[in-house]
Amino acid sequence: MAVFQAALVNELEKLYKKKKALAAFLLSLAVIVIGQIIIVGVRSGFGLRTAGSMEFPMLVLSVVVNTILPLFTALVTIDSFSGEFAHNNMRITLTRPVSRLKIFAAKIAAISLFILATLLLLLIFSIIAGFVFNTNSATLDSLVRTVFSYIVSLFPMVVLALGIVLLTNLLKSGISVFFVSILIFLGLKVLGVFFSQYSSILMTTQLDWYNLFLMKSFPLAKIIRQFLIMLGSSVMLFTAGFYLFDKKEL
Amino acid sequence: MKLTKKTTMVLSFTLGAMLLATTALADIAAKSGYDQLKDALKVTAAQCSNNLSSFTMDISYNVKDNGKTLSSMNQTEKCDRTKSAREETTSEQTISGNNYSNQTYFDKTTYIRLSNDDPTYYVTEYTQERKDMAFSDPFKNNNADDVEKIADAIVGNLKDNVVVTENPDGSKVLSGSLSEVQIPSLINALASFEMKQRFNGQDGQQDNVPHLSKDVFVKTIDGTAKVNKDGVMESILGSAVVSGKDEQGTVHDITIEVLAKLTDVNSTVVTKPDLSGKKVVKNVVKNENSVPEISNPQEFMGKFKNDILIMKDGKFVKVGERIIEITQIDQTSATGRYYEVYKPGFDQYATTKRDFSFNATKSKDKNSPEYKFRTDAGINKAFFLDEHSGKIYLNESTTFSEGGIILDSTFSPDFE
Amino acid sequence: MEPIIEIKNLTKQYENGRGIKNINLEISEGDIFGFLGPNGAGKTTAMKLMTGLIRPDYGDVKIFGHSITEDYERAMAKVGCLIEIAEAYSYLSAFDNLKQLARFYPDVDYQRIDEVLELTGMSKYKHEKPKKFSLGMKQRLGLAAAILSRPKVVILDEPLNGLDVEGMIDIRKLIQKLADEEKTTFFISSHLIHDVELTCNRIGVIYNGEILNVESTKTILRNYATLENYFVSEVERNGRLSSSVG
Numbered sequence: 046m047a048v049f050q051a052a053l054v055n056e057l058e059k060l061y062k063k064k065k066a067l068a069a070f071l072l073s074l075a076v077i078v079i080g081q082i083i084i085v086g087v088r089s090g091f092g093l094r095t096a097g098s099m100e101f102p103m104l105v106l107s108v109v110v111n112t113i114l115p116l117f118t119a120l121v122t123i124d125s126f127s128g129e130f131a132h133n134n135m136r137i138t139l140t141r142p143v144s145r146l147k148i149f150a151a152k153i154a155a156i157s158l159f160i161l162a163t164l165l166l167l168l169i170f171s172i173i174a175g176f177v178f179n180t181n182s183a184t185l186d187s188l189v190r191t192v193f194s195y196i197v198s199l200f201p202m203v204v205l206a207l208g209i210v211l212l213t214n215l216l217k218s219g220i221s222v223f224f225v226s227i228l229i230f231l232g233l234k235v236l237g238v239f240f241s242q243y244s245s246i247l248m249t250t251q252l253d254w255y256n257l258f259l260m261k262s263f264p265l266a267k268i269i270r271q272f273l274i275m276l277g278s279s280v281m282l283f284t285a286g287f288y289l290f291d292k293k294e295l
Numbered sequence: 296m297k298l299t300k301k302t303t304m305v306l307s308f309t310l311g312a313m314l315l316a317t318t319a320l321a322d323i324a325a326k327s328g329y330d331q332l333k334d335a336l337k338v339t340a341a342q343c344s345n346n347l348s349s350f351t352m353d354i355s356y357n358v359k360d361n362g363k364t365l366s367s368m369n370q371t372e373k374c375d376r377t378k379s380a381r382e383e384t385t386s387e388q389t390i391s392g393n394n395y396s397n398q399t400y401f402d403k404t405t406y407i408r409l410s411n412d413d414p415t416y417y418v419t420e421y422t423q424e425r426k427d428m429a430f431s432d433p434f435k436n437n438n439a440d441d442v443e444k445i446a447d448a449i450v451g452n453l454k455d456n457v458v459v460t461e462n463p464d465g466s467k468v469l470s471g472s473l474s475e476v477q478i479p480s481l482i483n484a485l486a487s488f489e490m491k492q493r494f495n496g497q498d499g500q501q502d503n504v505p506h507l508s509k510d511v512f513v514k515t516i517d518g519t520a521k522v523n524k525d526g527v528m529e530s531i532l533g534s535a536v537v538s539g540k541d542e543q544g545t546v547h548d549i550t551i552e553v554l555a556k557l558t559d560v561n562s563t564v565v566t567k568p569d570l571s572g573k574k575v576v577k578n579v580v581k582n583e584n585s586v587p588e589i590s591n592p593q594e595f596m597g598k599f600k601n602d603i604l605i606m607k608d609g610k611f612v613k614v615g616e617r618i619i620e621i622t623q624i625d626q627t628s629a630t631g632r633y634y635e636v637y638k639p640g641f642d643q644y645a646t647t648k649r650d651f652s653f654n655a656t657k658s659k660d661k662n663s664p665e666y667k668f669r670t671d672a673g674i675n676k677a678f679f680l681d682e683h684s685g686k687i688y689l690n691e692s693t694t695f696s697e698g699g700i701i702l703d704s705t706f707s708p709d710f711e
Numbered sequence: 712m713e714p715i716i717e718i719k720n721l722t723k724q725y726e727n728g729r730g731i732k733n734i735n736l737e738i739s740e741g742d743i744f745g746f747l748g749p750n751g752a753g754k755t756t757a758m759k760l761m762t763g764l765i766r767p768d769y770g771d772v773k774i775f776g777h778s779i780t781e782d783y784e785r786a787m788a789k790v791g792c793l794i795e796i797a798e799a800y801s802y803l804s805a806f807d808n809l810k811q812l813a814r815f816y817p818d819v820d821y822q823r824i825d826e827v828l829e830l831t832g833m834s835k836y837k838h839e840k841p842k843k844f845s846l847g848m849k850q851r852l853g854l855a856a857a858i859l860s861r862p863k864v865v866i867l868d869e870p871l872n873g874l875d876v877e878g879m880i881d882i883r884k885l886i887q888k889l890a891d892e893e894k895t896t897f898f899i900s901s902h903l904i905h906d907v908e909l910t911c912n913r914i915g916v917i918y919n920g921e922i923l924n925v926e927s928t929k930t931i932l933r934n935y936a937t938l939e940n941y942f943v944s945e946v947e948r949n950g951r952l953s954s955s956v957g
Contacts, residue, residue, distance in 0.1 A: 295764045
């Protein structure tokens with residue numbers, strides 16, 4: 046476990062030092078600022094409420110889970126795998142007394158922590174922005190639901206990251222991984238529209254699963270099913286990704 | 296026991312796959328409340344159009360501002376499939392405060408209309424039997440599938456907001472409720488904008504109608520549907536609350552409620568209105584598409600005219616007549632003359648006086664009553680025959696009036 | 712005495728026909744083993760197999776009795792290595808690069824990092840990023856990384872690559888010092904015959920993916936004037952053998 050921790054700390058340090066994470070955080074803040082400007086504009090221009098203090102974080106979440114969050118996840122994942130393969134940096138850790146499984150898991154843990162950090166950052170700042178600029182509509186219930194929605198959004202994003210990890214181990218260049226990821230993402234989105242009855246197994250639809258936590262009638266059975274679907278796909282993607290990673294010759 | 300790496304990997308992959316497959320199947324099999332709602336709608340539409348011999352459908356809506364009714368509508372539709380007849384009674388109170396009501400009756404050969412502002416029964420009789428007028432299934436429409444897909448996509452994750460409560464007798468209650476947080480922001484914004492436009496204090500709206508100007512948003516959307524044990528929807532109630540502030544800062548909650556009920560299944564009686572002793576205007580046509588078709592252009596042989604008017608001292612004054620004289624006409628062509636005659640003393644208006652003969656050909660479209668021609672001056676013109684009202688419409692490319700003459704392109708038969 | 716590194720039937724064939732065939736080797740404590748062979752003979756392949764970067768087709772490598780393929784963490788616990796070109800994260804300073812590695816060893820602290828930077832003459836570049844390093848500096852940093860954990864076994868692939876004369880002397884001294892003071896066992900590959908002669912006390916010749924002979928430097932120099940003569944004669948003997956077989 047100590048070795049895994051070391052590997053995880055290493056991955057986090059690399060993320061932090063590479064400034065990519067910082068850029069992602071800044072962009073997230075930019076999204077909040079731009080969103081708030083648009084909302085204030087629409088409100089004074091059209092007289093619509095657009096978003097109350099509690100709806101603003103949800104509006105931000107609904108936008109980011111389908112746009113910048115998958116994008117950051119893809120970039121960080123590709124960098125952590127394809128990038129290190131390309132620069133032969135993978136060898137640095139791989140010749141240390143640490144198994145490939147631990148390195149693989151540490152990388153994914155680091156990516157997950159990065160996603161979680163971004164989500165929390167978005168949550169905190171959008172709540173603050175919501176309270177400062179928008180009509181107060183907060184209740185304890187809506188606050189709890191908002192926080193929950195942000196946190197549960199981590200799961201589908203991790204599934205997405207695992208999918209991209211698999212791709213980084215299949216394809217050589219990081220750029221091709223990036224474009225293939227985008228194509229698959231868009232493809233799944235389209236499939237989700239045409240086969241909406243099967244959409245619960247598509248990663249792209251899972252990104253919106255936080256909506257289940259907003260419902261007045263808490264659809265527990267549906268949440269459990271959706272969670273198990275994500276768990277199943279995670280296990281499969283993790284295993285497949287690791288199989289390739291373990292076989293990789295450097 | 297120590298598992299080799301390979302076995303562990305195969306095992307975990309298989310476990311993941313099994314977990315995914317079983318829950319995915321369970322998830323697809325577990326019909327969401329939304330799917331059940333769709334099924335109920337389809338079953339109901341199919342039953343109404345194919346199986347139920349008669350039924351009554353009540354549809355009503357009302358819009359309230361802080362509990363005070365602004366506008367409402369009630370419509371009762373009685374359908375009898377065995378007689379292929381339908382009767383509709385509608386009463387409406389519009390947002391501007393006017394009341395309307397009307398009553399219509401359809402069957403294969405008749406259409407009768409009566410409205411509250413006119414005691415006359417307008418009756419249209421069809422010489423050809425029309426197709427089934429009772430009720431057609433909207434899900435049988437060609438575009439229904441596409442519309443359904445689009446609806447599914449829009450509803451998206453809100454699908455699971457429909458909660459199903461099953462009663463012991465097999466009937467079900469489907470209900471759903473969305474508060475502001477759950478309504479997608481874009482939909483909320485568009486709906487709010489639409490509502491704000493409706494209540495903008497313009498378009499001659501009365502003072503009792505609130506003028507929303509600030510902080511407009513959709514507060515809640517609720518819906519309840521009752522489905523009987525046969526899967527037929529007996530009632531569906533939807534309501535939405537839009538909140539906003541007027542210029543004075545007063546909060547207005549605008550409530551919109553829509554209710555549809557299906558009652559008197561197989562026991563509805565549709566009765567043809569008794570026309571005896573009533574004021575009746577009758578009209579006979581071949582079928583509902585027959586209006587533009589000219590059955591007999593020969594009817595239009597002869598002189599048609601209208602008055603040339605000017606505005607003088609705030610009054611209309613007749614200065615002459617425009618005359619179309621058709622000397623030959625059939626289904627393919629028409630010949631004749633257009634000319635203007637001015638009354639003595641108004642010769643100064645005759646400067647633009649026109650007089651030309653024409654040789655027109657009928658439009659290729661069989662149902663179009665249009666005859667096109669070209670004047671000697673090379674201008675394309677056309678006239679239309681209106682069999683229904685016995686008039687000719689002249690379509691001129693010039694629409695401006697010269698010398699204060701008022702243009703009129705409608706020509707009536709001249710019986711003088 | 713138990714061998715520290717035990718290579719058994721190690722085989723790895725690439726599609727282009729290159730690779731190594733049936734390599735058997737035993738390295739004992741205190742050996743400075745020189746792995747001598749021309750370019751493309753299979754030195755790097757063998758060393759990558761030894762450090763788990765690639766997987767063998769057959770055979771296994773055991774370090775301190777732990778199999779590289781089955782118990783990687785324990786096998787590598789006391790191993791330091793530098794394979795091919797020394798790699799470092801270009802966006803981390805020299806110190807931070809070593810700090811990353813130090814986390815895997817509980818008893819390596821910042822003081823030890825400074826120590827190895829001193830040993831390899833990299834102290835003054837401690838806070839610079841390898842982006843701007845010359846090949847020689849990168850190689851020194853790679854060596855620092857290899858010896859960071861006070862390993863009992865150090866596996867070095869062409870350690871003198873890119874070094875100037877001064878650097879070569881420094882590194883050779885360092886190897887000697889570690890072998891003397893800390894009883895470190897070395898496994899060094901090189902195509903530079905002279906360098907191997909000066910540094911190593913046991914020599915294995917690899918040619919066309921096969922080990923031709925393993926002998927102590929002393930014995931070789933007793934029988935041949937130079938190591939070069941030994942190498943040439945070994946290769947020729949093998950060539951005759953294989954041609955007579957063929």
